[in-house]
Amino acid sequence: MIAELIEMFSYPFMRHSLLVGVFGGGLLAFLGIFVHLRRIVFLGAALPQIIAMGIAAAVFVSVPPIIGAFVGGGLGILLLSRVRSDSHISNDGWIGIAFAAGASVAIVLIAVSPVPDGHALRIFEGKDILGTSFGDALAAMIAAGSVALIFALFWSRLVITGFDSTMSSTLGIRVNFWNGLFFLCLGAALAVVMNTAGSMLAFSMLVGPSAAALLLFRNFPCIVITAVVLGVVSAVTGLTASYFLEIYHDISLPGGPAMATAALSTVIFAWPVSAYMRTRAVKKQKSDAAA
Template identity: 25%
Template sequence: MTEFLTLPFSFPFMRDAALLGLMVALPAGLLSCFLVLRGWSLMGDAVSHAILPGVVLAYVAGVPLILGAFVAGLGSAMAAGWLQGNSRIKRDTVLGVVMSGMFGLGMVLYTAIPSELHLDHILFGNMLGIGPDDLRLGAIISALVGGALLLKWRDIALASFDPVQARVSGLAVRWLDYALLAMISATVVAMLSAVGIILSVALLIAPGAIAFLLARRLAVMLGVAVAVAGFSTLAGVWVSFWLDSAPAPTIVLLLLIQFIAAFLWRNVATRRNTAG
């Protein structure tokens, strides 16, 4: 039994995949709560798709791909935030336009510019092929983003629930929004090697959505979301070994199963309370 549980992690590449997933789980879990509470779930999707042209242009310029991804993701997120705040267009419409436009630009650049980039790895990740640089980057981003969120979660919560009161209290709400967008972009960059562009959105939404169903206080919600993200990444890597499947989609599948279970549990609990 012990060998059955530990055998997958006896291989270095499996241990590295699990370690990177656990690193990413902290900022992704914390951010997912605020994205769900703010109605910003599509923001993570927009950022994850918007980094593709940055990756291609960084390859052409000969600079680190991570740098191009971060600049493109942050620029697109801030542009979407500015457009939403200075026009009558609703947030979901702005995000849809920015997301599809940037992803389309990335695909055009990818096909027009000869390169050795593997689109599958960019889109879906390559957890079993990560190296020391990916682990170092994941550790740095996890420490910076996770630390900032843990220090400022009360301010971000106040700005999320009552922005008027936050302004009266002296908080720079707009700068908090921009800081949150920067942290989303950095976390997506950290997840680029782990789950790729497309599947990273699941880790930025599902843990917070599951925690929202299970918890009634924000502090508890944050803890539950991080635990869900960490468990899903660790269990997903372990299950993928025995199923001979890719880790990233397995992680997302486990998140979906947990969301369905939390949804059913919440419905049953609500009916019992109503009946009582």
């Protein structure tokens, strides 16, 4: 088994895919904690579709897709961070409109693109993570390092505004600024991963491992560590499964969807464990009360 793993990662494209999966998956799993705590998961689903629209537009006008990814991410952040409910349309309604508009416009742009580009289709399918380059891996590492540095420098501000914006305003903290910085980190992370592996993998890594960590723990440091570890393990597991099924069983399993499935599977395993832990805690409380 060890020999097969060494052989697998002897190929440069496998090493590049692993780096993208590990750094991109760990980064999105970390940011996903704040997405869940802020209760903006639906916004996290809409933003990738707007980024997809940006990538499709870049292909349509023949510019590098990564430029379209960042432009789309910036546009999505600008629009979605300023969503306000009124008497007619709720916040979720506006986010739903953005989700549908981004996806539909992206499909139209891909369909009418004068030069068909497999990369454009990849933003939805996520099948081609095995075709990543060293540049893609470097972009994922830079994004992860940059976000880690930002959170290390401004941890208390980013956490408190994520937990309770009302209390933050009372304390004189500039909530809009710190929210904007968080959305900037989220948009950049999604843009980098989507440009490489597609929206399916990006959103799965964003919501899966973080949800599993929140189910398993209440201590925030434990949640952070668990989410990042699960994101990394999901990437490695999915990539390894894709390789071995293709080589030894002649089953074509795309790397991106394999990683996405592994990321979402963490919730399936965490759910019964969480239920068992809650039941055990209730029984312990009752026994302590009886004593």
